[in-house]
Amino acid sequence: MEFVQQLINGISLGSIYALIALGYTMVYGIIKLINFAHGDVFMVGAFVGFYAITGLGMSFFPVLLLAMAVCSVFGVLIERIAYKPLRNATRIAALITAIGVSLFIEYGTIYVRGAQPEAYPGDVLPSTSFHIFGATISSQSLFILGTSVVLMVLLQFIVHKTKIGKAMRAVSYDAEAARLMGINVDNTISATFAIGSALAGAAGVIFGLYYIKIEPLMGIIPGLKAFVAAVLGGIGIIPGAMVGGLLLGVIESLVSAVGYSLWRDGVAFVVLILILIFRPSGLFGKNVREKV
Amino acid sequence: MANINRKKGFWLSIVLALAVYVVGQVLISGEILNSFYINTLFFMAINIILAVSLHLIIGITGQFSIGHAGFLAVGAYASAIFTMKLQMPFGVALLVGGLAAAVAGLIIGIPSLRLKGDYLAIATLGFGEIVRIFLLNVDYVGGASGMQVSHLTDWTWVFACLLVTIIVIVNFTNSTHGRACISIRENEIAADAMGINTTYYKVAAFAIGSFFAGIAGGLYAHNFYIIQPTNFGFLKSFDILIFVVLGGLGSMSGAVIAAVLLTIVSAFLQDYPETRMIIYSLVLVIMMIYRPKGLMGTKEITQFFTKKRQGIEGGESDGKHTAA
Numbered sequence: 001m002e003f004v005q006q007l008i009n010g011i012s013l014g015s016i017y018a019l020i021a022l023g024y025t026m027v028y029g030i031i032k033l034i035n036f037a038h039g040d041v042f043m044v045g046a047f048v049g050f051y052a053i054t055g056l057g058m059s060f061f062p063v064l065l066l067a068m069a070v071c072s073v074f075g076v077l078i079e080r081i082a083y084k085p086l087r088n089a090t091r092i093a094a095l096i097t098a099i100g101v102s103l104f105i106e107y108g109t110i111y112v113r114g115a116q117p118e119a120y121p122g123d124v125l126p127s128t129s130f131h132i133f134g135a136t137i138s139s140q141s142l143f144i145l146g147t148s149v150v151l152m153v154l155l156q157f158i159v160h161k162t163k164i165g166k167a168m169r170a171v172s173y174d175a176e177a178a179r180l181m182g183i184n185v186d187n188t189i190s191a192t193f194a195i196g197s198a199l200a201g202a203a204g205v206i207f208g209l210y211y212i213k214i215e216p217l218m219g220i221i222p223g224l225k226a227f228v229a230a231v232l233g234g235i236g237i238i239p240g241a242m243v244g245g246l247l248l249g250v251i252e253s254l255v256s257a258v259g260y261s262l263w264r265d266g267v268a269f270v271v272l273i274l275i276l277i278f279r280p281s282g283l284f285g286k287n288v289r290e291k292v
Numbered sequence: 293m294a295n296i297n298r299k300k301g302f303w304l305s306i307v308l309a310l311a312v313y314v315v316g317q318v319l320i321s322g323e324i325l326n327s328f329y330i331n332t333l334f335f336m337a338i339n340i341i342l343a344v345s346l347h348l349i350i351g352i353t354g355q356f357s358i359g360h361a362g363f364l365a366v367g368a369y370a371s372a373i374f375t376m377k378l379q380m381p382f383g384v385a386l387l388v389g390g391l392a393a394a395v396a397g398l399i400i401g402i403p404s405l406r407l408k409g410d411y412l413a414i415a416t417l418g419f420g421e422i423v424r425i426f427l428l429n430v431d432y433v434g435g436a437s438g439m440q441v442s443h444l445t446d447w448t449w450v451f452a453c454l455l456v457t458i459i460v461i462v463n464f465t466n467s468t469h470g471r472a473c474i475s476i477r478e479n480e481i482a483a484d485a486m487g488i489n490t491t492y493y494k495v496a497a498f499a500i501g502s503f504f505a506g507i508a509g510g511l512y513a514h515n516f517y518i519i520q521p522t523n524f525g526f527l528k529s530f531d532i533l534i535f536v537v538l539g540g541l542g543s544m545s546g547a548v549i550a551a552v553l554l555t556i557v558s559a560f561l562q563d564y565p566e567t568r569m570i571i572y573s574l575v576l577v578i579m580m581i582y583r584p585k586g587l588m589g590t591k592e593i594t595q596f597f598t599k600k601r602q603g604i605e606g607g608e609s610d611g612k613h614t615a616a
Contacts, residue, residue, distance in 0.1 A: 032410075034410050034413070034414065082577055082581075085581045086580060086581060086584075089580070089584055090584070091410065092356050092541070093580045093584045094580075095356065095410060095413060096533070096537055096576060096580050097576070097577050097580040097581070099358070099530060099533075099573075099576065100572075100573040100574070100575075100576030100577040100580065101573070101577060102573075103530065103569055103572065103573035103576075104570060104573035104574060104577065106569075107566045107569035107570045107573065108570060110566045111566045111567070111570060115566075220526065224417070224418075224421070227414060228414075228418070231411075231414065262425075262428070262429050263425065263429060265421070265425050266421065266422050266425035266426065268418075269418030269419070269421050269422045269425075270418075270422065272414065272415065272418045273400075273403070273404065273415055273418055273419070273422075276403075276404060276407055276411055276414075276415050277403045277404070277406075280406075280407060280411060
């Protein structure tokens with residue numbers, strides 16, 4: 001069953017997109033900034049994971065936690081150094097800064113370690129495969145899916161049940177009012193970056209395990225596609241990012257399945273343009289009336 | 293009085309332009325410049341065309357487009373098809389390249405210019421990627437291995453295109469249409485309320501900007517011996533964007549100066565591409581934090597010469613505010 005197989009591949013890929021998209025959507029929800037550097041945080045996560053596995057010989061879960069921790073610190077640093085001085089600047093200035101930060105991370109990485117790709121060792125996760133409905137499911141993709149689901153549930157818990165999550169929702173609803181209520185807006189924004197970047201770091205490790213090859217510019221295309229996923233679900237809406245990511249992954253796999261695998265990178269952008277034309281607020285978004 | 297002054301200024305610029313052309317031609321045909329410098333000179337002119345065309349979209353109309361390399365690619369491939377496959381003369385091919393890019397600009401502009409700010413940026417970025425992937429997968433234009441193009445670009449063509457681009461965009465900016473575009477940049481809702489057809493002007497500016505990007509694409513394609521889809525990726529769009537941002541959003545002379553400076557810098561950092569990108573990105577971030585309006589702000593270089601007179605006459609308000 002080619003179709004079921006592709007569906008499963010699509011869900012694995014989609015869960016990676018979803019993890020990255022969550023960071024985009026959270027940051028966009030809170031400071032209305034497309035954090036272009038997010039895809040590069042994902043890349044950094046992949047490299048941290050790689051060096052932890054090959055250099056320190058760690059197993060999957062410690063590696064995942066380490067990558068998440070490093071990435072969250074990294075994300076907060078980016079926010080504090082580059083974005084915080086621009087809190088009151090124009091949107092375009094912030095967007096240009098984000099592009100600049102993104103390129104700086106990419107080429108800084110190339111400068112430090114060279115542009116050559118690395119290959120993730122294949123023995124980190126047990127590799128057995130199951131056969132269901134004629135499709136082959138590797139235990140790796142189950143691990144990936146399981147990890148993503150756990151992380152997303154954890155995120156929902158943080159956003160809806162903890163104090164910091166409440167602060168995040170308050171700031172994204174109205175930063176000024178939140179400040180008046182005694183919420184430390186700067187810390188909340190930093191926390192958002194930390195959580196989003198941690199998810200991207202996890203996605204980086206998972207990506208490395210699933211696709212083996214990692215390189216310093218690997219963050220660009222998944223980053224852009226994750227952004228598409230975030231827009232697809234409705235930017236700023238957390239469940240939207242999850243659904244958007246999974247949907248995009250499935251769409252891409254189905255396009256490959258139909259035989260247009262060379263075009264799959266383009267499909268995401270076609271989806272983007274279509275969604276922007278027909279439903280700019282995304283699948284889960286509400287139409288907001290323009291106020292003058 | 294002002295009219296005569298303006299006319300004088302026009303003729304002065306024409307004479308200056310001719311002088312630059314003659315000097316360039318003498319330097320090239322007299323073999324005073326070696327091929328590296330000639331190439332840099334051509335590249336500089338192409339970059340100026342690109343910078344000025346993007347300046348019309350971002351600096352004047354305030355629409356944040358980061359897919360300009362897509363239009364460059366459309367122009368490059370369209371003109372290359374006309375010269376290489378259909379054996380048309382270079383001038384026709386350039387024009388076709390421009391028109392093809394303008395049509396692409398219309399197709400992408402009409403739906404996506406309803407979007408604002410970030411969404412438009414992402415839509416144009418997506419468009420640039422779609423163009424690249426499309427070219428990568430079409431065998432007629434060589435796919436990933438690229439397309440052979442003969443070297444037809446010479447100083448006369450480059451200079452003529454550059455001059456036409458600058459004249460058209462300056463005149464557009466100073467016309468009723470240009471003022472409408474500036475009003476959209478300053479405040480789109482207010483412009484709409486004043487009865488300006490904002491969609492029309494945004495699409496028009498987008499199409500004109502794309503047209504000149506297409507012309508630049510034609511020159512670019514025929515300056516190298518081969519064009520490949522990888523030449524027109526996101527980084528190329530970023531290169532063009534940095535000209536406009538560094539020069540100052542809303543200043544054409546700023547864009548030109550930035551294009552000249554950065555072409556020289558990148559020519560000398562050619563062997564160290566990482567260093568070049570690191571410098572570019574740092575410049576961009578530091579610039580946005582400490583001087584977000586760029587080198588020139590919204591001022592033009594001519595304003596530095598005419599400022600004094602304006603002061604005496606009671607200060608003709610230059611009517612420029614922050615871009616975007």
